[in-house]
Amino acid sequence: MPSFDVVSEVDMQELRNAVDQTQREIDTRYDFKGTAAAIELNEMELTLFGDAEFQVEQVMDILVQKIAKRGIDVGCLEPGKLEEGGGKARRVVKVLAGIETDTARKIVKLIKEAKLKVQAAIQGDKVRVTGKKRDDLQEVIALLRQADVGLPLQYNNFRD
Template identity: 35%
Template sequence: MAKDESFDITTGADLMEVANAINQARKEIANRFDFKGVVAEIDYDHGTTRFVLHAQDDYKLEAMWQVVAQRMVARNVPLKNLVRGTPQKASGGTLRQEVTIVQGIEPEIARKIVKFIRDQKYKKAQAQVQGDAVRVSSPSRDELQQVIRDVKAQDWGIELKFGNYR
């Protein structure tokens, strides 16, 4: 009997890189002329999976998002894993927007990935949900590589990582 090979499909962002990107964004916002004398804050507690942008108006909020997005890209944090909430009115006519960092594959998306793999009719590839990841196994490495190519070709709304290839 041949030994099964496998790999895991996961998602997430390195929270240390997120913290570094936010610190860089804070410094840039503090030094930019268009943010002088107005409300422009980023609230983030290290290790959490969300941060809040607090700005004077829609224009400043969007400008802050652009700065944060540039810093995240420079630090290899996938922007697909940052989910922006709707801006909420705060005190003094300011706006707050919560941004959530996706750290695991949601069960609904994981089920869609498993269903996609089954619908492709691979000879022996098996996929199963394991917590916030999807494990794919098969006796054939070539088949696993084909599964990776096919899953990468689809848009799942999040950045997928393929690891633990055994």
């Protein structure tokens, strides 16, 4: 029976490249000369540094631009609160990867409400959709693309 997986993942190599490009641009831009503007990548977390809120926002804008150019969905970034103190500012940005249980339930509910002849099952941080016809699975993909689940979704492992 045909099936596919609904996942939410980020290509870490592309993310690392985008962060490196952002840091390179920060190093070469005239308005950042002699400032504490920087960006760090730790596991699934980005930390943006600057002398003021304005600089942190500038770094965020550069990062979003570089990430979009690299083909990563910007929706996978979840900016945290801006922390200011001691003449410095920083913001922690979480990188969302994997589908949480609540979101997975929401996806399964959407699929079941559509009354298509498919089965959806939660398997860890992904949702496996199985059906008898390939056309039904393609309808599910179209349905999920239109629905707003709050995460960028990818569809992989499509098998006949």
